[in-house]
Amino acid sequence: MKVDVALIHAPSVYDFRDRYLYATVISEVVPSLFVFDMIPYGFLTLATYLTRRGYKVGIFNLASKMLRDREFDVEGFLRDLEAEVYGIDLHWLVHAHGALEIAEILKRYHPDSKVVLGGLSSTFFRREIMTNYDFIDAILLGDSTEVPFLKFLEEGPSRAPNVIWRENGRIKENEISWIPNNLDEFIIDHRVLVKNLMRCRDLSLGVPFCSFIEAPIAGVITVKGCSFDCVTCGGSKFSYSSFFRRNRLALKSPQAIADEVEGIAGLSSMPIFFVGDLRYGDRVEEVSKLLRELDLENELIFEFFSPPSRKVLEQLRRTSHKVYLQISPESPLEEVRRAFGRPYGNEQLEKMVRHVEELKFERLDLYFMMGLPKQTPDQAHLVASYFLKLREISSRVDAFVSPLAPFVDPGSRAFVSPEMYGYEILFRDLESYRRALTSYHWKYSLNYRTVWMDRQDVVSSSLTAYEELNKAKLETGLIDERAYELAKRRVQLDREVLKYVEMGLPLDRVKESIEELAIKLDAEVKKSLSLYPTRDLAHCIKNPLLRGVVSFLAR
Numbered sequence: 186m187k188v189d190v191a192l193i194h195a196p197s198v199y200d201f202r203d204r205y206l207y208a209t210v211i212s213e214v215v216p217s218l219f220v221f222d223m224i225p226y227g228f229l230t231l232a233t234y235l236t237r238r239g240y241k242v243g244i245f246n247l248a249s250k251m252l253r254d255r256e257f258d259v260e261g262f263l264r265d266l267e268a269e270v271y272g273i274d275l276h277w278l279v280h281a282h283g284a285l286e287i288a289e290i291l292k293r294y295h296p297d298s299k300v301v302l303g304g305l306s307s308t309f310f311r312r313e314i315m316t317n318y319d320f321i322d323a324i325l326l327g328d329s330t331e332v333p334f335l336k337f338l339e340e341g342p343s344r345a346p347n348v349i350w351r352e353n354g355r356i357k358e359n360e361i362s363w364i365p366n367n368l369d370e371f372i373i374d375h376r377v378l379v380k381n382l383m384r385c386r387d388l389s390l391g392v393p394f395c396s397f398i399e400a401p402i403a404g405v406i407t408v409k410g411c412s413f414d415c416v417t418c419g420g421s422k423f424s425y426s427s428f429f430r431r432n433r434l435a436l437k438s439p440q441a442i443a444d445e446v447e448g449i450a451g452l453s454s455m456p457i458f459f460v461g462d463l464r465y466g467d468r469v470e471e472v473s474k475l476l477r478e479l480d481l482e483n484e485l486i487f488e489f490f491s492p493p494s495r496k497v498l499e500q501l502r503r504t505s506h507k508v509y510l511q512i513s514p515e516s517p518l519e520e521v522r523r524a525f526g527r528p529y530g531n532e533q534l535e536k537m538v539r540h541v542e543e544l545k546f547e548r549l550d551l552y553f554m555m556g557l558p559k560q561t562p563d564q565a566h567l568v569a570s571y572f573l574k575l576r577e578i579s580s581r582v583d584a585f586v587s588p589l590a591p592f593v594d595p596g597s598r599a600f601v602s603p604e605m606y607g608y609e610i611l612f613r614d615l616e617s618y619r620r621a622l623t624s625y626h627w628k629y630s631l632n633y634r635t636v637w638m639d640r641q642d643v644v645s646s647s648l649t650a651y652e653e654l655n656k657a658k659l660e661t662g663l664i665d666e667r668a669y670e671l672a673k674r675r676v677q678l679d680r681e682v683l684k685y686v687e688m689g690l691p692l693d694r695v696k697e698s699i700e701e702l703a704i705k706l707d708a709e710v711k712k713s714l715s716l717y718p719t720r721d722l723a724h725c726i727k728n729p730l731l732r733g734v735v736s737f738l739a740r
Protein backbone atom coordinates (compact mmCIF):
# COMPACT_ATOMS: atom_id res chain seq x y z
CA MET A 186 0.00 0.00 0.00
CA LYS A 187 1.21 3.52 -0.77
CA VAL A 188 0.18 6.76 0.92
CA ASP A 189 1.77 10.17 1.40
CA VAL A 190 1.43 10.11 5.17
CA ALA A 191 0.95 6.97 7.25
CA LEU A 192 -0.26 7.65 10.79
CA ILE A 193 0.47 4.61 12.89
CA HIS A 194 -0.75 3.71 16.36
CA ALA A 195 1.37 1.21 18.25
CA PRO A 196 0.38 -1.02 21.16
CA SER A 197 1.79 0.06 24.52
CA VAL A 198 4.25 -2.83 24.35
CA TYR A 199 5.29 -3.84 20.86
CA ASP A 200 5.70 -7.57 21.37
CA PHE A 201 2.86 -8.05 23.84
CA ARG A 202 1.79 -11.15 21.95
CA ASP A 203 4.99 -12.93 23.01
CA ARG A 204 4.94 -11.81 26.62
CA TYR A 205 2.88 -12.48 29.70
CA LEU A 206 1.55 -9.01 30.17
CA TYR A 207 -1.01 -8.53 32.84
CA ALA A 208 -2.62 -5.14 33.07
CA THR A 209 -6.20 -5.84 34.32
CA VAL A 210 -7.53 -2.81 36.14
CA ILE A 211 -5.10 -0.34 34.59
CA SER A 212 -7.12 0.16 31.44
CA GLU A 213 -10.52 -0.63 32.93
CA VAL A 214 -11.91 2.89 32.72
CA VAL A 215 -11.03 3.69 29.10
CA PRO A 216 -12.34 2.15 25.88
CA SER A 217 -8.85 0.77 25.17
CA LEU A 218 -7.98 -2.77 26.09
CA PHE A 219 -4.83 -3.65 28.00
CA VAL A 220 -2.42 -2.52 25.26
CA PHE A 221 -4.04 0.92 25.00
CA ASP A 222 -5.24 0.47 21.46
CA MET A 223 -7.12 3.76 21.09
CA ILE A 224 -5.62 6.16 18.56
CA PRO A 225 -5.17 9.77 19.65
CA TYR A 226 -7.87 12.14 18.51
CA GLY A 227 -5.18 14.23 16.80
CA PHE A 228 -4.81 11.52 14.13
CA LEU A 229 -8.32 12.31 12.96
CA THR A 230 -7.90 16.09 12.88
CA LEU A 231 -4.54 15.68 11.17
CA ALA A 232 -5.93 13.26 8.60
CA THR A 233 -8.85 15.61 7.89
CA TYR A 234 -6.59 18.65 7.60
CA LEU A 235 -4.02 17.03 5.33
CA THR A 236 -6.58 15.17 3.19
CA ARG A 237 -8.37 18.45 2.46
CA ARG A 238 -5.06 19.80 1.20
CA GLY A 239 -4.59 17.00 -1.25
CA TYR A 240 -2.50 14.50 0.69
CA LYS A 241 -3.28 10.82 0.78
CA VAL A 242 -3.31 9.95 4.48
CA GLY A 243 -3.78 6.51 6.01
CA ILE A 244 -4.45 5.75 9.66
CA PHE A 245 -3.28 2.31 10.73
CA ASN A 246 -4.16 1.04 14.17
CA LEU A 247 -1.56 -1.68 14.63
CA ALA A 248 -2.49 -2.17 18.29
CA SER A 249 -6.07 -3.03 17.37
CA LYS A 250 -5.00 -5.29 14.52
CA MET A 251 -2.51 -7.16 16.70
CA LEU A 252 -5.15 -7.73 19.37
CA ARG A 253 -7.54 -9.24 16.84
CA ASP A 254 -5.03 -11.23 14.86
CA ARG A 255 -2.36 -12.99 16.87
CA GLU A 256 -0.65 -14.10 13.65
CA PHE A 257 -0.60 -10.70 11.96
CA ASP A 258 2.84 -10.11 10.46
CA VAL A 259 3.66 -6.61 11.71
CA GLU A 260 7.08 -6.36 10.12
CA GLY A 261 5.77 -7.59 6.79
CA PHE A 262 2.97 -5.04 6.90
CA LEU A 263 5.31 -2.17 7.76
CA ARG A 264 7.75 -3.28 5.07
CA ASP A 265 5.04 -3.14 2.43
CA LEU A 266 3.53 0.12 3.63
CA GLU A 267 5.09 2.89 1.59
CA ALA A 268 4.88 6.51 2.68
CA GLU A 269 6.79 9.73 2.42
CA VAL A 270 6.32 10.37 6.12
CA TYR A 271 5.41 7.93 8.90
CA GLY A 272 3.80 9.62 11.90
CA ILE A 273 3.68 7.70 15.17
CA ASP A 274 1.93 8.95 18.28
CA LEU A 275 3.81 9.13 21.53
CA HIS A 276 1.19 11.19 23.26
CA TRP A 277 0.50 8.99 26.26
CA LEU A 278 3.70 7.78 27.82
CA VAL A 279 2.19 4.32 28.05
CA HIS A 280 3.16 3.91 24.38
CA ALA A 281 6.88 4.49 25.01
CA HIS A 282 7.79 0.90 24.20
CA GLY A 283 5.55 0.23 21.22
CA ALA A 284 6.02 3.60 19.51
CA LEU A 285 9.81 3.41 19.55
CA GLU A 286 9.90 -0.21 18.38
CA ILE A 287 7.61 0.55 15.45
CA ALA A 288 9.70 3.60 14.57
CA GLU A 289 12.85 1.51 14.53
CA ILE A 290 11.29 -1.09 12.22
CA LEU A 291 9.99 1.58 9.86
CA LYS A 292 13.37 3.27 9.57
CA ARG A 293 15.03 -0.07 8.88
CA TYR A 294 12.73 -0.80 5.94
CA HIS A 295 12.30 2.76 4.70
CA PRO A 296 15.56 4.62 5.31
CA ASP A 297 14.70 7.36 2.80
CA SER A 298 11.33 8.23 4.33
CA LYS A 299 10.87 10.38 7.42
CA VAL A 300 9.87 8.79 10.71
CA VAL A 301 8.23 11.37 12.93
CA LEU A 302 6.77 11.30 16.45
CA GLY A 303 4.15 13.60 17.93
CA GLY A 304 2.17 14.12 21.14
CA LEU A 305 2.74 15.55 24.59
CA SER A 306 5.04 12.83 25.92
CA SER A 307 7.34 12.98 22.91
CA THR A 308 7.38 16.77 23.25
CA PHE A 309 8.36 16.47 26.90
CA PHE A 310 11.17 13.98 26.18
CA ARG A 311 12.20 15.49 22.84
CA ARG A 312 15.88 16.10 23.58
CA GLU A 313 16.40 12.62 25.00
CA ILE A 314 14.61 11.01 22.06
CA MET A 315 16.55 12.90 19.43
CA THR A 316 19.84 12.20 21.20
CA ASN A 317 19.34 8.50 21.86
CA TYR A 318 17.16 7.13 19.06
CA ASP A 319 18.65 7.90 15.68
CA PHE A 320 15.80 6.19 13.82
CA ILE A 321 13.56 9.14 14.73
CA ASP A 322 14.00 11.92 12.18
CA ALA A 323 11.85 14.55 13.85
CA ILE A 324 9.24 15.25 16.52
CA LEU A 325 6.32 17.58 15.97
CA LEU A 326 5.94 19.50 19.20
CA GLY A 327 3.06 20.82 21.27
CA ASP A 328 -0.61 19.96 21.57
CA SER A 329 -1.51 20.70 17.93
CA THR A 330 0.41 19.74 14.83
CA GLU A 331 -1.83 20.32 11.82
CA VAL A 332 -0.10 23.42 10.44
CA PRO A 333 3.44 22.32 11.47
CA PHE A 334 2.88 18.93 9.80
CA LEU A 335 1.72 20.58 6.58
CA LYS A 336 4.74 22.93 6.59
CA PHE A 337 6.99 19.97 7.32
CA LEU A 338 5.61 18.18 4.25
CA GLU A 339 5.70 21.20 1.98
CA GLU A 340 8.87 22.97 2.98
CA GLY A 341 10.82 20.67 5.28
CA PRO A 342 11.56 20.98 8.99
CA SER A 343 13.66 24.12 8.90
CA ARG A 344 10.67 26.18 7.79
CA ALA A 345 8.10 24.49 9.99
CA PRO A 346 7.17 25.70 13.47
CA ASN A 347 6.96 23.30 16.48
CA VAL A 348 9.56 20.83 15.32
CA ILE A 349 12.82 19.29 16.47
CA TRP A 350 14.87 17.43 13.89
CA ARG A 351 18.31 16.17 13.02
CA GLU A 352 20.37 17.80 10.30
CA ASN A 353 23.86 16.58 9.38
CA GLY A 354 24.11 14.87 12.72
CA ARG A 355 23.11 17.97 14.69
CA ILE A 356 19.83 18.44 16.56
CA LYS A 357 17.90 21.54 15.62
CA GLU A 358 14.69 22.91 17.05
CA ASN A 359 12.08 25.42 15.99
CA GLU A 360 10.33 26.09 19.24
CA ILE A 361 6.58 25.83 19.78
CA SER A 362 5.19 28.97 18.22
CA TRP A 363 2.05 27.70 16.53
CA ILE A 364 -0.52 27.43 19.31
CA PRO A 365 -4.06 27.71 17.97
CA ASN A 366 -6.59 29.39 20.25
CA ASN A 367 -9.58 28.37 18.23
CA LEU A 368 -10.31 24.82 17.12
CA ASP A 369 -12.95 25.56 14.48
CA GLU A 370 -10.57 25.02 11.62
CA PHE A 371 -9.67 21.60 12.96
CA ILE A 372 -12.92 19.71 13.12
CA ILE A 373 -13.04 16.14 11.94
CA ASP A 374 -14.60 15.09 8.73
CA HIS A 375 -15.75 11.59 9.63
CA ARG A 376 -15.91 10.66 5.97
CA VAL A 377 -12.12 10.60 6.19
CA LEU A 378 -12.43 7.79 8.71
CA VAL A 379 -14.82 5.91 6.43
CA LYS A 380 -12.42 6.37 3.54
CA ASN A 381 -9.66 5.06 5.73
CA LEU A 382 -11.65 1.94 6.56
CA MET A 383 -12.23 1.33 2.88
CA ARG A 384 -8.57 1.87 2.10
CA CYS A 385 -7.46 -0.58 4.78
CA ARG A 386 -10.10 -3.11 3.75
CA ASP A 387 -9.57 -4.37 7.25
CA LEU A 388 -11.81 -3.19 10.05
CA SER A 389 -9.46 -4.00 12.88
CA LEU A 390 -6.65 -2.02 11.24
CA GLY A 391 -8.77 1.00 10.37
CA VAL A 392 -10.83 1.51 13.53
CA PRO A 393 -10.05 4.05 16.28
CA PHE A 394 -9.90 1.28 18.90
CA CYS A 395 -10.23 -2.47 18.89
CA SER A 396 -13.70 -2.84 20.42
CA PHE A 397 -15.08 -0.08 18.17
CA ILE A 398 -16.52 -2.86 16.02
CA GLU A 399 -18.69 -4.13 18.88
CA ALA A 400 -19.23 -0.89 20.80
CA PRO A 401 -18.47 2.16 18.66
CA ILE A 402 -18.37 5.63 20.13
CA ALA A 403 -17.39 8.92 18.49
CA GLY A 404 -15.63 11.78 20.24
CA VAL A 405 -15.88 15.53 19.74
CA ILE A 406 -13.03 17.51 21.27
CA THR A 407 -14.44 20.80 22.53
CA VAL A 408 -11.33 22.31 24.11
CA LYS A 409 -7.55 22.04 24.33
CA GLY A 410 -5.89 22.97 27.58
CA CYS A 411 -7.44 22.93 31.02
CA SER A 412 -8.19 25.42 33.79
CA PHE A 413 -7.67 22.82 36.51
CA ASP A 414 -4.42 21.70 38.02
CA CYS A 415 -4.87 18.09 39.03
CA VAL A 416 -1.45 17.30 40.43
CA THR A 417 -0.63 14.17 38.41
CA CYS A 418 -2.12 15.29 35.09
CA GLY A 419 0.11 16.11 32.14
CA GLY A 420 -2.77 17.97 30.51
CA SER A 421 -3.23 20.40 33.41
CA LYS A 422 -2.97 24.17 33.32
CA PHE A 423 0.50 23.95 34.89
CA SER A 424 1.78 21.39 32.37
CA TYR A 425 0.37 23.19 29.36
CA SER A 426 1.89 26.52 30.33
CA SER A 427 5.20 25.09 31.57
CA PHE A 428 5.99 22.66 28.75
CA PHE A 429 3.67 23.19 25.80
CA ARG A 430 3.47 27.00 25.79
CA ARG A 431 -0.29 27.05 26.03
CA ASN A 432 -1.39 29.84 28.33
CA ARG A 433 -5.02 29.96 27.34
CA LEU A 434 -7.67 27.47 26.36
CA ALA A 435 -8.33 26.70 22.72
CA LEU A 436 -12.08 26.40 22.26
CA LYS A 437 -14.27 24.99 19.56
CA SER A 438 -17.27 27.22 18.90
CA PRO A 439 -20.80 25.88 19.47
CA GLN A 440 -21.46 25.97 15.72
CA ALA A 441 -18.30 23.99 14.93
CA ILE A 442 -19.23 21.47 17.64
CA ALA A 443 -22.70 21.12 16.16
CA ASP A 444 -21.27 20.80 12.64
CA GLU A 445 -19.00 17.98 13.77
CA VAL A 446 -21.90 16.24 15.51
CA GLU A 447 -24.03 16.62 12.41
CA GLY A 448 -21.26 14.98 10.38
CA ILE A 449 -21.22 11.99 12.72
CA ALA A 450 -24.99 11.76 12.93
CA GLY A 451 -25.29 11.85 9.14
CA LEU A 452 -23.19 8.71 8.95
CA SER A 453 -24.16 6.82 12.04
CA SER A 454 -26.25 6.62 15.17
CA MET A 455 -23.33 5.76 17.41
CA PRO A 456 -23.04 7.47 20.82
CA ILE A 457 -21.09 10.73 20.87
CA PHE A 458 -18.79 11.75 23.70
CA PHE A 459 -18.03 15.44 24.19
CA VAL A 460 -14.47 15.74 25.43
CA GLY A 461 -14.00 18.70 27.77
CA ASP A 462 -16.31 20.62 30.04
CA LEU A 463 -18.67 22.72 27.92
CA ARG A 464 -18.90 25.34 30.64
CA TYR A 465 -15.47 26.51 29.47
CA GLY A 466 -16.23 29.50 27.29
CA ASP A 467 -19.83 29.51 28.47
CA ARG A 468 -21.01 27.34 25.58
CA VAL A 469 -23.63 25.11 27.20
CA GLU A 470 -26.73 27.06 26.22
CA GLU A 471 -25.73 27.56 22.60
CA VAL A 472 -24.47 24.01 22.11
CA SER A 473 -27.62 22.66 23.70
CA LYS A 474 -29.80 24.73 21.36
CA LEU A 475 -27.90 23.65 18.25
CA LEU A 476 -27.93 19.98 19.22
CA ARG A 477 -31.68 20.10 19.87
CA GLU A 478 -32.19 21.45 16.39
CA LEU A 479 -30.38 18.41 15.00
CA ASP A 480 -32.98 16.12 16.56
CA LEU A 481 -30.38 13.45 17.18
CA GLU A 482 -30.87 9.74 17.24
CA ASN A 483 -27.41 9.38 18.84
CA GLU A 484 -27.00 9.02 22.58
CA LEU A 485 -24.82 11.78 24.01
CA ILE A 486 -22.25 11.76 26.79
CA PHE A 487 -20.99 14.91 28.51
CA GLU A 488 -18.20 15.27 31.03
CA PHE A 489 -17.78 17.77 33.85
CA PHE A 490 -14.70 18.72 35.81
CA SER A 491 -16.81 19.90 38.77
CA PRO A 492 -20.53 19.52 39.55
CA PRO A 493 -22.66 21.72 37.28
CA SER A 494 -25.69 23.79 38.22
CA ARG A 495 -29.22 22.54 37.69
CA LYS A 496 -29.67 25.06 34.90
CA VAL A 497 -26.73 23.58 32.97
CA LEU A 498 -28.11 20.08 33.47
CA GLU A 499 -31.55 21.12 32.29
CA GLN A 500 -30.05 22.48 29.09
CA LEU A 501 -28.02 19.36 28.39
CA ARG A 502 -30.87 17.02 29.20
CA ARG A 503 -32.75 18.35 26.21
CA THR A 504 -30.01 17.57 23.70
CA SER A 505 -31.03 13.98 22.99
CA HIS A 506 -33.41 11.23 24.02
CA LYS A 507 -30.64 9.60 26.07
CA VAL A 508 -27.97 11.64 27.79
CA TYR A 509 -25.14 10.26 29.93
CA LEU A 510 -22.93 12.28 32.25
CA GLN A 511 -19.47 11.73 33.67
CA ILE A 512 -17.55 13.29 36.53
CA SER A 513 -14.39 12.23 38.38
CA PRO A 514 -14.59 12.91 42.12
CA GLU A 515 -11.45 10.70 42.40
CA SER A 516 -12.05 10.05 46.10
CA PRO A 517 -15.09 9.97 48.38
CA LEU A 518 -13.02 12.07 50.81
CA GLU A 519 -13.08 15.80 50.22
CA GLU A 520 -9.62 16.29 51.69
CA VAL A 521 -8.08 13.84 49.19
CA ARG A 522 -10.09 15.24 46.32
CA ARG A 523 -8.97 18.76 47.04
CA ALA A 524 -5.35 17.67 47.53
CA PHE A 525 -5.53 16.14 44.05
CA GLY A 526 -6.83 19.36 42.55
CA ARG A 527 -10.60 18.99 42.34
CA PRO A 528 -11.99 21.79 44.48
CA TYR A 529 -15.51 20.69 45.37
CA GLY A 530 -17.24 18.99 48.26
CA ASN A 531 -19.56 16.02 48.60
CA GLU A 532 -22.55 18.27 49.18
CA GLN A 533 -22.15 19.74 45.69
CA LEU A 534 -21.67 16.30 44.20
CA GLU A 535 -24.73 14.89 45.94
CA LYS A 536 -26.78 17.85 44.77
CA MET A 537 -25.74 17.00 41.22
CA VAL A 538 -26.82 13.38 41.77
CA ARG A 539 -30.25 14.58 42.94
CA HIS A 540 -30.63 16.73 39.83
CA VAL A 541 -29.58 13.83 37.62
CA GLU A 542 -32.37 11.78 39.17
CA GLU A 543 -35.00 14.49 38.84
CA LEU A 544 -34.10 15.30 35.27
CA LYS A 545 -34.00 11.61 34.29
CA PHE A 546 -30.59 11.42 32.75
CA GLU A 547 -29.75 8.00 31.45
CA ARG A 548 -26.80 7.61 33.77
CA LEU A 549 -24.16 9.44 35.77
CA ASP A 550 -20.75 7.77 35.84
CA LEU A 551 -18.40 8.55 38.70
CA TYR A 552 -14.68 7.82 38.39
CA PHE A 553 -12.54 7.11 41.43
CA MET A 554 -8.80 6.52 41.67
CA MET A 555 -6.25 4.99 44.02
CA GLY A 556 -2.76 6.47 44.41
CA LEU A 557 -3.78 10.03 45.24
CA PRO A 558 -2.18 12.53 47.60
CA LYS A 559 -3.27 12.00 51.23
CA GLN A 560 -4.87 8.68 50.31
CA THR A 561 -4.11 5.73 52.59
CA PRO A 562 -4.71 2.02 51.87
CA ASP A 563 -7.56 1.83 54.36
CA GLN A 564 -9.57 4.23 52.20
CA ALA A 565 -10.04 1.51 49.56
CA HIS A 566 -13.37 0.36 50.98
CA LEU A 567 -14.79 3.89 50.99
CA VAL A 568 -15.37 3.86 47.24
CA ALA A 569 -18.03 1.13 47.43
CA SER A 570 -19.68 2.56 50.52
CA TYR A 571 -19.89 6.04 49.05
CA PHE A 572 -21.22 4.60 45.81
CA LEU A 573 -23.98 2.83 47.77
CA LYS A 574 -24.78 6.06 49.56
CA LEU A 575 -25.14 7.88 46.25
CA ARG A 576 -27.27 5.05 44.87
CA GLU A 577 -29.76 5.81 47.63
CA ILE A 578 -30.15 9.25 46.11
CA SER A 579 -30.33 7.98 42.55
CA SER A 580 -30.28 4.61 40.87
CA ARG A 581 -28.88 6.36 37.80
CA VAL A 582 -25.43 6.46 39.38
CA ASP A 583 -22.71 4.07 38.25
CA ALA A 584 -19.08 4.10 39.41
CA PHE A 585 -15.67 2.90 38.30
CA VAL A 586 -12.37 2.72 40.12
CA SER A 587 -8.83 2.27 38.87
CA PRO A 588 -5.29 2.84 40.06
CA LEU A 589 -3.42 5.95 39.08
CA ALA A 590 -1.42 3.90 36.63
CA PRO A 591 0.92 3.28 35.17
CA PHE A 592 2.40 6.75 35.39
CA VAL A 593 2.16 10.09 37.06
CA ASP A 594 2.29 12.12 33.85
CA PRO A 595 5.54 13.77 32.85
CA GLY A 596 5.14 17.52 33.10
CA SER A 597 2.57 17.36 35.87
CA ARG A 598 3.08 19.15 39.17
CA ALA A 599 3.70 15.87 40.98
CA PHE A 600 6.31 14.90 38.38
CA VAL A 601 8.12 18.22 38.52
CA SER A 602 7.96 18.85 42.31
CA PRO A 603 7.03 15.46 43.76
CA GLU A 604 8.00 16.25 47.34
CA MET A 605 5.52 19.15 47.47
CA TYR A 606 2.66 16.73 46.86
CA GLY A 607 3.92 13.72 48.80
CA TYR A 608 5.13 11.79 45.72
CA GLU A 609 8.39 10.18 44.82
CA ILE A 610 9.02 9.67 41.10
CA LEU A 611 10.93 6.48 40.45
CA PHE A 612 11.88 6.87 36.78
CA ARG A 613 13.09 9.99 35.08
CA ASP A 614 14.41 9.05 31.66
CA LEU A 615 12.41 7.66 28.75
CA GLU A 616 14.46 4.49 28.54
CA SER A 617 13.39 3.58 32.09
CA TYR A 618 9.76 4.01 31.08
CA ARG A 619 10.26 1.87 28.03
CA ARG A 620 11.68 -0.90 30.21
CA ALA A 621 9.10 -0.48 32.97
CA LEU A 622 6.29 -1.11 30.50
CA THR A 623 7.52 -4.63 29.89
CA SER A 624 7.22 -5.60 33.58
CA TYR A 625 5.39 -8.84 34.21
CA HIS A 626 3.05 -7.17 36.66
CA TRP A 627 1.81 -3.60 36.54
CA LYS A 628 3.09 -2.94 40.06
CA TYR A 629 6.56 -2.65 38.57
CA SER A 630 5.42 -0.26 35.86
CA LEU A 631 4.22 2.29 38.40
CA ASN A 632 6.56 5.28 38.29
CA TYR A 633 5.73 6.56 41.75
CA ARG A 634 5.07 5.92 45.38
CA THR A 635 3.58 8.35 47.82
CA VAL A 636 4.20 9.28 51.43
CA TRP A 637 0.99 7.40 52.21
CA MET A 638 1.28 4.36 49.91
CA ASP A 639 4.11 2.37 48.41
CA ARG A 640 3.62 0.52 45.12
CA GLN A 641 2.33 -2.59 46.86
CA ASP A 642 -0.26 -0.48 48.69
CA VAL A 643 -1.40 1.06 45.41
CA VAL A 644 -1.89 -2.41 43.92
CA SER A 645 -3.59 -3.92 46.97
CA SER A 646 -5.89 -0.99 47.62
CA SER A 647 -6.82 -0.70 43.93
CA LEU A 648 -7.78 -4.37 43.76
CA THR A 649 -9.73 -4.16 47.02
CA ALA A 650 -11.58 -1.05 45.89
CA TYR A 651 -12.35 -2.68 42.54
CA GLU A 652 -13.54 -5.91 44.15
CA GLU A 653 -15.77 -4.16 46.67
CA LEU A 654 -17.20 -1.80 44.10
CA ASN A 655 -18.14 -4.71 41.85
CA LYS A 656 -19.78 -6.45 44.79
CA ALA A 657 -21.81 -3.31 45.44
CA LYS A 658 -22.74 -3.16 41.75
CA LEU A 659 -23.87 -6.78 41.86
CA GLU A 660 -25.98 -6.10 44.95
CA THR A 661 -27.64 -3.12 43.31
CA GLY A 662 -28.33 -5.05 40.11
CA LEU A 663 -26.01 -2.96 37.96
CA ILE A 664 -24.04 -5.99 36.85
CA ASP A 665 -25.00 -9.63 36.64
CA GLU A 666 -23.47 -12.67 38.30
CA ARG A 667 -21.35 -13.57 35.27
CA ALA A 668 -19.78 -10.12 35.01
CA TYR A 669 -19.11 -10.13 38.73
CA GLU A 670 -17.49 -13.56 38.66
CA LEU A 671 -15.32 -12.68 35.66
CA ALA A 672 -14.07 -9.53 37.34
CA LYS A 673 -13.47 -11.44 40.56
CA ARG A 674 -11.42 -14.08 38.78
CA ARG A 675 -9.34 -11.35 37.16
CA VAL A 676 -8.52 -9.83 40.52
CA GLN A 677 -7.57 -13.25 41.90
CA LEU A 678 -5.34 -13.85 38.89
CA ASP A 679 -3.79 -10.42 39.33
CA ARG A 680 -2.76 -11.33 42.88
CA GLU A 681 -1.52 -14.73 41.76
CA VAL A 682 0.60 -13.28 38.96
CA LEU A 683 2.15 -10.81 41.39
CA LYS A 684 2.93 -13.62 43.82
CA TYR A 685 4.66 -15.60 41.06
CA VAL A 686 6.64 -12.59 39.92
CA GLU A 687 7.78 -11.72 43.43
CA MET A 688 8.80 -15.31 44.14
CA GLY A 689 10.72 -15.44 40.87
CA LEU A 690 8.58 -18.32 39.57
CA PRO A 691 7.94 -18.77 35.84
CA LEU A 692 4.53 -17.61 34.69
CA ASP A 693 4.00 -20.70 32.55
CA ARG A 694 1.70 -22.18 35.16
CA VAL A 695 -0.74 -19.30 34.87
CA LYS A 696 -0.25 -18.83 31.13
CA GLU A 697 -3.66 -20.20 30.22
CA SER A 698 -5.46 -18.07 32.76
CA ILE A 699 -3.66 -14.98 31.48
CA GLU A 700 -4.61 -15.89 27.93
CA GLU A 701 -8.23 -16.35 28.91
CA LEU A 702 -8.85 -13.65 31.50
CA ALA A 703 -6.41 -10.92 30.60
CA ILE A 704 -6.43 -11.20 26.86
CA LYS A 705 -9.46 -12.98 25.39
CA LEU A 706 -11.99 -11.73 27.92
CA ASP A 707 -10.68 -8.21 28.46
CA ALA A 708 -13.24 -6.68 26.14
CA GLU A 709 -16.04 -8.79 27.55
CA VAL A 710 -15.28 -7.85 31.14
CA LYS A 711 -15.28 -4.18 30.30
CA LYS A 712 -18.45 -4.45 28.32
CA SER A 713 -20.30 -6.31 31.02
CA LEU A 714 -19.15 -3.95 33.79
CA SER A 715 -20.30 -0.92 31.89
CA LEU A 716 -23.78 -0.01 30.82
CA TYR A 717 -22.60 1.95 27.82
CA PRO A 718 -24.92 1.90 24.89
CA THR A 719 -23.58 -0.98 22.86
CA ARG A 720 -24.86 -1.55 19.37
CA ASP A 721 -22.32 -2.90 17.00
CA LEU A 722 -20.79 -0.75 14.31
CA ALA A 723 -22.75 -2.21 11.41
CA HIS A 724 -26.05 -1.47 13.18
CA CYS A 725 -25.05 2.14 13.74
CA ILE A 726 -24.26 2.91 10.11
CA LYS A 727 -27.01 4.67 8.21
CA ASN A 728 -25.97 4.19 4.60
CA PRO A 729 -27.17 0.69 3.57
CA LEU A 730 -24.29 0.17 1.14
CA LEU A 731 -21.70 1.10 3.72
CA ARG A 732 -23.50 -0.98 6.33
CA GLY A 733 -23.23 -3.95 4.00
CA VAL A 734 -19.50 -3.39 3.48
CA VAL A 735 -18.87 -3.05 7.22
CA SER A 736 -20.93 -6.17 7.97
CA PHE A 737 -18.91 -8.04 5.38
CA LEU A 738 -15.57 -6.83 6.75
CA ALA A 739 -16.66 -7.57 10.31
CA ARG A 740 -17.20 -11.25 9.55
Ligand code: SF4
Binds near residue numbers: 418421490
Ligand atom coordinates in the same frame (compact mmCIF):
# COMPACT_ATOMS: atom_id res chain seq x y z
S1 SF4 B 1 -7.40 15.56 35.11
FE1 SF4 B 1 -7.74 17.64 35.93
S2 SF4 B 1 -6.13 18.89 35.06
FE2 SF4 B 1 -6.22 17.01 33.87
S3 SF4 B 1 -7.59 17.47 32.14
FE3 SF4 B 1 -8.86 16.57 33.75
S4 SF4 B 1 -9.62 18.33 34.91
FE4 SF4 B 1 -7.88 19.05 33.71
